Amino acid sequence: MKQVFAFLLLCLFAQSAWSQKSVKPELVAKDRREILQILKRQTEDWNNGRVDKFMNGYWPSDSLTFIGKVGITYGYQATLANYRKRYPNRDSMGTLKFDILQLDFPAPNLAYVIGRFHLKRPNIGDAEGHFTLLWRKIKNRWVIISDHSS
Template sequence: MRKRLYILLLLLFPMAVQAQSAADKQVVLGILNRQVDDWNKGDIASFMNGYWKSDSLMFVGKSGITYGYDATYSNYLKRYPDRATMGKLKFTFLNFSFPGKDVAFVVGKFHLTRPEKGDLEGHYTLLWRKIDGRWVIVCDHTSS
């Protein structure tokens, strides 16, 4: 009897993990879609809600590595001071995986439509962690 129970648990465990990953994927995608909406409203402060509010947040861009939520937010404000510079954001998701427990990895492409400033596009990789029950970006590598 114990052997059957053990076999049943072994068979059900991957399905439970897969269901959890699907639910977590929907949460992360929801955050990314909300970020697009926030950006397109010109609301960088709300866009930043997807990031980990920590001095350990890492943003890697063409200028190098920026550490910390406040510094990352400040850089966004400097780089995108007005709606014309911000443009209209679109994300395309190229790869989505869960390499470990409470860890997600997203690779995608962004496109900013900016009639006055010229369009801007590039790729990004986002490392996510589930911290205190909330999915947040802990490392963002964006190249344009």
């Protein structure tokens, strides 16, 4: 049993070291810029009332997960429908601002973002909270595969 445990521990350390060393610094910088650019574009799309374009940052798949105050939503279309229902007009959408607190690459083609959002909505009250985003590079394009916002 000790040998199995030692082997599993060794595999864990080897995978961690591999994932950190196998991602070249210049690629990390490029990927970081791409993700930050997508988040910037999402902010602009939201602030212009374009929920459909805002959703371009998400994985267009039934496997997308969105976790919010009301629970888990599965799938791109269901997530879009929830956004449309919760934010039916420009006043409800307000003006969005993201603050990125952490952006890490735990493995090649995988990114993890922690941030804060703020919606300035003068007519109905502001909203704010934190989010975690799990990103994957699929077909050479970064997309959000899981969003937990609260």
